[in-house]
Amino acid sequence: MANTKLVDTIAAIATASGAGGIGIVRVSGPAAKSIAAGILGQCPAPRNAAYLDFKQANGDLIDRGIAIYYPNPHSYTGEDVLEVQAHGGTALMQILLARCIELGARQAEPGEFTRRAYLNDKIDLAQAEAVADVINAATVEAAKSAVRSLSGEFSQRINALLLKLIDLRMYVEACLDFPEEEIDFITQGRVAEKLAAIIAELNSVFAKAKQGSLLREGINVVLVGQPNVGKSSLMNQLAGEEIAIVTSIAGTTRDTIKNAIQINGVPLHVIDTAGLRETDDEVEKFGIARTWAIAQTANIALLLVDAAHGITETEKSIIARLPQEIRKIWVHNKIDATNEVAQVKEIAQENEIATHIYLSAKTGLGIDLLKNELLKLAGYENNSEGVFMARARHLEALSQVQTHLNFAAEQINSAELVAEELRISQEALSSITGEFTPDDLLGEIFSKFCIGK
Secondary structure, rough: OOOOOOOOEEEEEEOOOOEEEEEEEEEOOOOOOHHHHHHHHHOOOOOOOOEEEEOOOOOOOOOEEEEEEEEEOOOOOOOOOOEEEEEEEEHHHHHHHHHHHHHOEEEEOHHHOOOOOOOOOOOOHHHHHHHHHHHHHOHHHHHHHHHHOOOOHHHHHHHHHHHHHHHHHHHHHHHOOHHHHHHHHHOOOHHHHHHHHHHHHHHHHHHHHHHHHHHOOEEEEEEEEEEOOOHHHHHHHHOOOOOOOOOOOOOOOOOEEEEEEEEEEEEEEEEEEEOOOOOHHOOOOEEEEHHHHHOOOOOOEEEEEEOOOOOHHHHHHHHOOOOOEEEEEEEEHHHHOOOOOOEEEEEOOOEEEEEEEOOOOOOOOHHHHHHHHHHHHHHOOOOOOOOOOOHHHHHHHHHHHHHHHHHHHOOOOOHHHHHHHHHHHHHHHHHHHHOOOOOHHHHHHHHOOOOOO
């Protein structure tokens, strides 16, 4: 990636909005040193915390605090960087930022500091994305995975794969110079063996990335069923608190209620919905319509039934309206009333094996069984060691690489076809760390960052 020369200077408040004990204004660019002199009366010694007055142009005191100057290239962005740490009042931060802009900086765009770090080869694109993931991590496991990616573990695995792929591609390209002997060259070079090893390593990285994506994105779980089967009670059990109103009156829940919980570090976005039934109540009708709309976007649907009467024609009609690609679990609730045992059953049902869980949302009996099944359906593996925080574009790229490498393996005796599949695989793999990344994609990635990063 070519080093991009940036000539302007940017500034932004780097701490969260609102009042706090400390607030930080960050400046990056060639004017950072002169801005420091303008605010502080001097530029502090490199990487030394200086306790100084922060002043307006007329000499009026803004605040007193810590200032640190990082000369290029030894800074986060690779440029001259100034960080001013003051008391974290909202108005005070705005005054300091305005002073920096007055002295020659401009307001930074979302993610522009990290974008400059990427453009100045301080980090690669996967690490840049991990910055936002560390900030936004909703669980401990997600934070750990994001830090692994930020530290470069994910990029190192990708680059190691890339080197092996390039090496193999160079050999196969060389075979094309001797077309009459290409099969012999491929055999002698153990191309099939090397390709198989690359595919095996790719599959390992892909599996870790999928786990990381799950920790980042979580899964959407929707609770559907007739009124009064215990959807709200189950929602409260999964959440561990009284989120939804529970009564014996059918139709109490008239709108969707969404709550984020976590199981073994995996975020679950659980949605309680209005009970599905025929009704003349206009408000309830609206809630039922929203239930069907929400169900279309879910990853997993929990189909609740009353254990006392089991699956009726109504439940069958509900499942018939759900999209086929949604993974489904039948939940037989209220076993405390039927004196049944909490259990998981795999039952053959219309040419597939359906999962049926028997539990009590009222007492909590069998809830752990349900949690385990949810994690299983989500593809969770109880081993977070070495998991990388991955995004949808990373998984898409890895999937492309996997597809084309498998095509190459199928066409192993044709050097020309193998070479083309390896070329496509190399480009897809390189897009993860940013070697082949279009500017419009970069704009989309960094636009989702907060202003101060």
